Amino acid sequence: xxxxxxxxxxxxxxxxxxxxxxxxxxxxxxxxxxxxxxxxxxxxxxxxxxxxxxxxxxxxxxxxxxxxxxxxxxxxxxxxxxxxxxxxxxxxxxxxxxxxxxxxxxxxxxxxxxxxxxxxxxxxxxxxxxxxxxxxxxxxxxxxxxxxxxxxxxxxxxxxxxxxxxxxxxxxxxxxxxxxxxxxxxxxxxxxxxxxxxxxxxxxxxxxxxxxxxxxxxxxxxxxxxxxxxxxxxxxxxxxxxxxxxxxxxxxxxxxxxxxxxxxxxxxxxxxxxxxxxxxxxxxxxxxxxxxxxxxxxxxxxxxxxxxxxxxxxxxxxxxxxxxxxxxxxxxxxxxxxxxxxxxxxxxxx
Amino acid sequence: xxxxxxxxxxxxxxxxxxxxxxxxxxxxxxxxxxxxxxxxxxxxxxxxxxxxxxxxxxxxxxxxxxxxxxxxxxxxxxxxxxxxxxxxxxxxxxxxxxxxxxxxxxxxxxxxxxxxxxxxxxxxxxxxxxxxxxxxxxxxxxxxxxxxxxxxxxxxxxxxxxxxxxxxxxxxxxxxxxxxxxxxxxxxxxxxxxxxxxxxxxxxxxxxxxxxxxxxxxxxxxxxxxxxxxxxxxxxxxxxxxxxxxxxxxxxxxxxxxxxxxxxxxxxxxxxxxxxxxxxxxxxxxxxxxxxxxxxxxxxxxxxxxxxxxxxxxxxxxxxxxxxxxxxxxxxxxxx
Numbered sequence: 218x219x220x221x222x223x224x225x226x227x228x229x230x231x232x233x234x235x236x237x238x239x240x241x242x243x244x245x246x247x248x249x250x251x252x253x254x255x256x257x258x259x260x261x262x263x264x265x266x267x268x269x270x271x272x273x274x275x276x277x278x279x280x281x282x283x284x285x286x287x288x289x290x291x292x293x294x295x296x297x298x299x300x301x302x303x304x305x306x307x308x309x310x311x312x313x314x315x316x317x318x319x320x321x322x323x324x325x326x327x328x329x330x331x332x333x334x335x336x337x338x339x340x341x342x343x344x345x346x347x348x349x350x351x352x353x354x355x356x357x358x359x360x361x362x363x364x365x366x367x368x369x370x371x372x373x374x375x376x377x378x379x380x381x382x383x384x385x386x387x388x389x390x391x392x393x394x395x396x397x398x399x400x401x402x403x404x405x406x407x408x409x410x411x412x413x414x415x416x417x418x419x420x421x422x423x424x425x426x427x428x429x430x431x432x433x434x435x436x437x438x439x440x441x442x443x444x445x446x447x448x449x450x451x452x453x454x455x456x457x458x459x460x461x462x463x464x465x466x467x468x469x470x471x472x473x474x475x476x477x478x479x480x481x482x483x484x485x486x487x488x489x490x491x492x493x494x495x496x497x498x499x500x501x502x503x504x505x506x507x508x509x510x511x512x513x514x515x516x517x518x519x520x521x522x523x524x525x526x527x528x529x530x531x532x533x534x535x536x537x538x539x540x541x542x543x544x545x546x547x548x549x550x551x552x553x554x555x556x557x558x559x560x561x562x563x564x565x566x567x
Numbered sequence: 568x569x570x571x572x573x574x575x576x577x578x579x580x581x582x583x584x585x586x587x588x589x590x591x592x593x594x595x596x597x598x599x600x601x602x603x604x605x606x607x608x609x610x611x612x613x614x615x616x617x618x619x620x621x622x623x624x625x626x627x628x629x630x631x632x633x634x635x636x637x638x639x640x641x642x643x644x645x646x647x648x649x650x651x652x653x654x655x656x657x658x659x660x661x662x663x664x665x666x667x668x669x670x671x672x673x674x675x676x677x678x679x680x681x682x683x684x685x686x687x688x689x690x691x692x693x694x695x696x697x698x699x700x701x702x703x704x705x706x707x708x709x710x711x712x713x714x715x716x717x718x719x720x721x722x723x724x725x726x727x728x729x730x731x732x733x734x735x736x737x738x739x740x741x742x743x744x745x746x747x748x749x750x751x752x753x754x755x756x757x758x759x760x761x762x763x764x765x766x767x768x769x770x771x772x773x774x775x776x777x778x779x780x781x782x783x784x785x786x787x788x789x790x791x792x793x794x795x796x797x798x799x800x801x802x803x804x805x806x807x808x809x810x811x812x813x814x815x816x817x818x819x820x821x822x823x824x825x826x827x828x829x830x831x832x833x834x835x836x837x838x839x840x841x842x843x844x845x846x847x848x849x850x851x852x853x854x855x856x857x858x859x860x861x862x863x864x865x866x867x868x869x870x871x872x873x874x875x876x877x878x879x880x881x882x883x884x885x886x887x888x889x890x891x892x893x894x895x896x897x898x899x900x901x902x903x
Contacts, residue, residue, distance in 0.1 A: 273808055277799075299813075307810035319801040322820050324898050333819075334809045386899045402809065 220291070221248035222442045223272070223310075223410050228285035230264075230271045237514035241267040241280065243466040249410065252436065254443040256457035256474075258450065258489065260510055264466040265446040269412040272444075273312050274302040290409060307334055311403035315415035317395035321387035327398045328383025331367035331405060332360070338406040370401040374431055393424035400431060407439055414446045429456050450493055454478060459546065462486045465510055465521035468540075472547035482549040484526050520552065528553040573892060580888055587880040588642065592635050595873050603627065605867055606651045642877070648870040652863070657874045660859065664843070666749030667737055668855035671778065671848070672840040674771050676833060678779025679786050684829065686783075687790025691798060691825075692817060702787060709784025718777040718850040725773060735852035738767045774851040778844060782836050789832045793825035800824070827897055834890030841886070842879030 230242040242264045249255050257265045270276050272287050274294060287294040289309060294302060314320040322330060336359060364383070371379035374397040387395055396416065403411060413432065417425040433456065436443060445457060453460055454474065461471040462485065470483040481487045488506040495501045508525040511517065520538050523529040533552055540550040603621045607613045622628050626637055641647065647657040690702040726734035733739075737751060744755040744763040752771070755764035797803065798821060806820040807813075843856030852858070856875060863871035895901045 270804075275804055275807055277804075303807075303810055303812055305810075306808055312805075312808045314801055314805060316801060320805045322802045322806065322824070323900055324823050325820070333811075337810045388900050399805075402805075 219250055221250050221288075222290060223249040223444070224286075224288040225268070225272065226286040226288070228268065228271060228287060229283045230267050230276055230280055231283045232280040234279075234514060239513045240466045240516065241513060242271060244285070245463070245466075245468045246285075247461050247468065247471065249442045249444055251409075251442055252440045253459065254436065254445055254457045256453040256460040257444060257446045257463060258448060258453055258460060259463035260448060262510055262513070263463045265463055266414050267466075268463070269312060269414050269444065269446055272410075272412060273306060273310060274299070275306075275312075307403075307408070308338055308406050309408055310410040310412065311406070311408035312412040312414065313396075313399050313403045313416050316419045317392065317399045318387060318419075320399060321395060323387055325386075326384055327387060327390065327395075328364070328367055328385075331370060331383070331398065331402050332363045334402045334405045335363040335366050335370075336360070367401075367405075370405060371398065374398075374401045374404070374435075375427070376401075391424075392420050393427060396420060396424075396428050397431065400428070400435070404435060404439070404441075407441075409442060411441050411443045412446070413443055415448070416445070417452055418447070418449070425452070426455075432456070450478075450490065462489065465516060466513060467521055467550070469522065469551065470547075470549040472544070476544060476547050480544070480547075482543050482547070482554045483522075483551045484528055484553065485522050488525075520550075522551075526553075572895075576888065576891060580884055583884050584881065587877065587884070588639060589635070591873050591877045591880070592638050594876070595638075595869065596631065596634075598869055600867070600869075602651065602869060605869070647874040647877070650863075650868055650871050652866045652868045652871075657870050660871060661856065661874060661878060664854060664856045664859045666751075667853060668841060668843045668848070668857065670737075670750050670752060670767075670771065671774055671844070671853060671855060672837060674775035675778035675782060675840060676837055678775055679782040679836070680833065682780065682783040683786035684790055687787040687829075688794050688817060688822065688825075690787070690791045691794030692813075694795065699791075702791070706784040706788050709781050709787075712781065713846075714777055714781055714844070715846050715850055717781065718774070718847055721773045721777055722850070732772050733770050734773060737770050737854060738763065742766050774847050774853050777847050777850075778840065786829060786832050786836070790825065790829045793828045794821060797821050797825040823897055827894055830893050830897065831890050834886045834893070835883070838883035838886035841882040843875070 225248070226246050228242050228245045229240070232239040232241055245264070245268055247255065257268065259265050267276065267280070271282050272289075272294070274297070276282060282295055285295060289305065294305070321327065368379045368383060371382060376382050376394060376397050382390065382394070382398075387398070390398065396419075400416075411432075416432070417428050420428060429452065432443065435441060445452070447453060457474050459471065459473050460477045462469050462477075462483065464485050470477070470481070470486050472480075472482075477486065478490070481490055485506070488504070491504040492506055494503050506525055511521065511524050517523055517534055519532075519534045519536050520526070520529065523533045526533065536552070538550045538552045540548045541554075542548045543554060603618050603625070606621070607618065619628075626634060629637070645658055647661070649655070650657050650660055653660060686702050686705070690699040693699055722734045725732040742763050744751055744760045744767075745758045747754045747757050751767035752764060755761065755767060794817075798817075803816055803820055806816045811819070841856075843858070843860060845857040845861050847853070848855045848857035849861055856878070860872060860875045862868075863875070
């Protein structure tokens with residue numbers, strides 16, 4: 218059996234606030250296998266980004282990982298000292314963000330930003346990977362090598378005239394170029410896992426396709442495993458092998474891509490799919506999900522989706538559903554998991 | 568920013584400078600009293616004709632616009648008139664006092680930066696922690712303690728009680744280093760006169776500390792809020808995601824982005840101080856511009872006071888301009 222590169226078990230990341238504990242991530246589990254792309258889908262505030270930040274060990278204060286395990290190549294990251302986490306960041310795991318304009322340092326030339334990440338990695342190599350920051354004697358000499366590697370990287374991610382672009386500031390590049398720079402930075406150390414938090418959301422559709430294509434090529438070449446966070450099912454269906462749907466800090470369903478698209482079992486997944494307009498299909502009626510995500514510090518005791526679910530009954534409101542398998546690699550956490558083939562919106566009992 | 572943009576920004580200063588000269592000129596003529604009469608006040612044997620002749624010589628009988636033009640022309644030539652009391656060119660008086668003020672300003676700014684920037688950054692990074700609380704209280708104290716009071720307290724402690732630092736003047740009489748720049752610290756280093764260096768450094772300590780700590784308060788608060796704003800930016804998270812340590816993130820990615828407001832505050836402080844701090848210079852008998860102005864006010868030596876106001880305003884405007892230029896160096900997105 219293939220070992221997962223990244224395995225998350227029962228992850229809980231909570232934020233103490235004045236109004237109560239916000240359970241941003243509440244018992245999420247999944248595994249990411251080598252060379253695979255796992256899509257994480259859900260509305261804003263469902264805990265997708267916080268899951269990624271938890272894996273990176275970058276949960277903003279006052280948030281804290283209060284339970285669970287994050288195993289990166291077998292090594293549990295939860296509770297690891299910051300210094301060891303720092304060594305893994307950008308090295309075995311890298312992250313790219315939604316808005317490349319705000320993610321790149323506005324006052325630093327992009328070349329310097331790429332070089333910087335190459336050199337951090339280099340420093341860790343020469344310091345024996347023990348996280349010490351003592352500079353080696355060859356540190357100066359490495360600067361030119363790092364610069365040349367950065368140019369090569371920019372070329373690899375499809376930036377024309379990379380040597381000139383190295384001297385540009387982020388605001389002097391287009392959105393797509395900036396996202397390519399960010400990908401180049403993330404890839405500078407050949408990470409085993411790439412966490413991509415809405416990498417195409419801020420881009421034009423045509424650029425989106427190019428960036429996805431770039432990520433796909435990178436994955437094929439390096440065998441990088443990608444956790445792709447998005448709310449866009451279009452992106453998911455283009456790019457992912459498996460999909461996990463999150464709602465209010467919890468994972469509610471996961472399945473291989475085709476299975477999820479053709480046979481969604483959780484009412485929320487069905488709702489998400491029904492709310493997508495279909496190009497060229499005038500008969501398709503877009504059905505939005507009513508209501509909004511409940512506030513995370515005041516979740517109902519039972520199923521988190523019960524406030525919006527058309528199928529919810531008292532049992533749903535009282536008892537939290539456990540996940541159960543409904544097919545190969547397909548599980549769902551719902552008391553009312555719709556039997557295969559039955560259209561959405563019609564409960565079994567009806 | 569390129570040279571053309573700097574020039575463009577510099578040209579924008581011209582109306583400001585003209586306005587300043589106009590105000591100074593107006594002040595000069597709104598001040599009650601005839602300067603010529605003040606000049607010869609108390610002297611016997613000066614007839615009305617003599618005064619009239621003097622007025623003509625000084626051009627004070629000409630129409631105001633022409634007098635203004637002459638005033639401007641004088642400024643351009645570096646001619647700021649004659650001191651009524653000391654009977655020497657105002658320019659020479661100002662120039663002789665300038666080095667003392669420059670030296671004090673530089674030392675005070677240095678002290679304020681050494682205190683304020685690390686304190687502000689630490690307070691922001693450890694927001695709401697003990698460090699932050701101490702910083703806040705310290706800043707409040709620094710802002711609310713008047714300079715003259717702090718100066719007197721320092722004099723009492725360091726000068727009187729412990730007797731470890733001199734409390735007045737720039738240097739003991741006769742110890743002055745050979746003049747090269749007029750800045751004693753620089754001159755004593757250039758001429759290798761270490762005794763003078765030590766002496767002037769000791770004299771500089773208390774006045775610089777007085778000014779430095781009170782300026783540090785505001786600078787620290789501004790640095791703190793600048794840093795707080797930056798610390799939550801995506802690029803800080805991304806820098807950490809790259810694998811940089813917390814300190815590296817703050818120093819390499821945070822500080823430069825956070826410093827713009829600090830630069831403004833410091834530049835304006837320099838502008839204010841270069842005009843001469845009247846209170847601190849008086850408390851410590853520091854022979855700088857500020858004390859010259861105070862002396863001149865007591866002596867009703869208007870040309871000196873007005874020239875000092877002019878210098879003060881020009882310095883302020885210039886520092887503001889330099890802050891703008893520095894902005895664009897710190898932040899390449901800024902354009903005029």
